[in-house]
Amino acid sequence: MSGSVFDATMFLAILPELWIFVLASLVLILDLALPKEQHRVLGWVTAVGLLLGIVVNLIVAIPPEQTQFVWGDLLRFDRLGFVFSLLFMFGAAMTALISSNLERIGQRGDFYVLMLVSTLGMCLMASAADVIMLYLAIETTSIPLYVLAGFYKDDDKSTEAGFKYLLFGAMTSAIMLFGFSYLFGLAGTTNLYELVNQVARNQLSPFLLYGVLAFILVGFAFKISAFPFHFWAPDVYSGAPTPIAGFLSTASKAAGFAVLVRVLWVGFPEIQPYWVYIMTGVSIATMTVGNLLALAQKDIKRLLAYSSIAHAGYALIGFVAVSELGATSVIFYLGVYLLTNLAAFGTVSVFEKTSGSSEIASFAGLSRRSPWLAMMMLVALLSLAGMPPFGGFVTKFAVFAAAVQRGLIGLAVIGVLNSIVGLYYYLTVLKVIYLYRSEEEHIAVPIPQASLLALAFLSIGIIVVGIIAAPWFDIGTLGARALW
DSSP states (O other), X not given: OOTTOOXXXXXXXXXXXXXXXXXXXXXXXXXXXXXXXXXXXXXHHHHHHHHHHHHHHHHHOOOOSSOEEETTTTEEESHHHHHHHHHHHHHHHHHHHHHTTOHHHHTOHHXXXXXXXXXXXXXXXXXXXXXXXXXXXXXXXXHHHHHHHTOOTTOHHHHHHHHHHHHHHHHHHHHHHHHHHHXXXXXXXXXXHHHXXXXXXXXXXXXXXXXXXXXXXXXXXXXXXXXXXOTHHHHHXXXXXXXXXXXXXXXXXXXXXXXXXXXXXXXXXXXXHHHHHHHHHHHHHHHHHHHHHHTTXXXXXXXXXXXXXXXXXXXXXXXXXXXXXXXXXXXXXXXXXXXXXXXXXHHHHHHHHHHSOOBGGGGTTHHHHOHHHHHHHHHHHHHHHTOTTSHHHHHHHHHHHHHHHTTOHHHHHHHHHHHHHHHHHHHHHHHHHHHOOOTTTTSOOOOOHXXXXXXXXXXXXXXXXXXXXXXXXXXXXXXHHTTO
């Protein structure tokens, strides 16, 4: 390892984090300096700054094929972390654009600063090579999200969402940290890539590792809203500001998967059959429970919350394949899912601003009130359902193919059956949008400029990835190969 060598690589390795930190400082200064009537520009500054950061990182900071350990071996400069960092920055940029038109958050500089700090934590999560850095990164990600979920202080549902998220998050975080402490006690190291050697050298009992892993998985399962630690998601998503619900369901979930893949695949190969068996069961339960409970929902945000739980189960299919194709399919899945769910929640956010409701019944006649908004919701929901030619189809095909390649045919079949269940409730929402009539059909639903730009970009991205999948799949492959 070369973490003690001080050179330009050390700065390139944390360039996304440095960029986000500088941008957050700029937003904070502008929040103090600008008059209140000009604060709406903060959303544009955040979004443009993040997109510019993606471009700069693509030009100067692409990691070499030979990965390096930096900053005292706390971080790993590799393409897996780099791909996820760009994913998080893009998700935050789209969220900032969608949020900029909402009265209670669009003009609040602290809102954007908290989101940027959380994004910084996600980037560190994806690159962490040490459990101490990993835990600090998880907390850096989570604490701002607790505040953002309860950002509407005058709304009981929002404050309840923030408190529930904090309560359950703190509890699972403590259990996970307890597992990390045992891991250090057993192996004598906190570095994930040294852990394997120490475990083999000390000839530790597999049963001890089983117990340690059980504690650690509690925190990871909560982060990705996997069964049985999924129960917080519907209440938090429905109470949080709608753009933050979208950010939670995409970028935060992707960060959890980045950590899950790196920790289990790299740190626990000795007991791989054990955790593969456990996570296969978790995958089946997660997608089944998510889809079945979504069937009964009357609120679109709660439906999307249960849908998000189900999609965590689909992504776990690629995870338990434990292969290059499996890792590639997970990265690819999370990238397209970010586009799709941000588009869905963004559309809900725009409609909710006009109607004041997120009930599915209130979407009746949307195709007449705003054809473009209805079309964007159509693209998002059909992609979530896994219908061609949208991005969701190729991502589901990829995770199912990874499972079949490893002989997990039964798991793939269960995934396909769950996708059929999901298709039903997505089509139910589209039926309300396109076929039902409303007394308010004469009231148009305006789409603010920033939201229109974000939603158009996301919708086009969903279609482009669905039609031209190979380049994006190859990016996922580059990240997957950096795991080992």
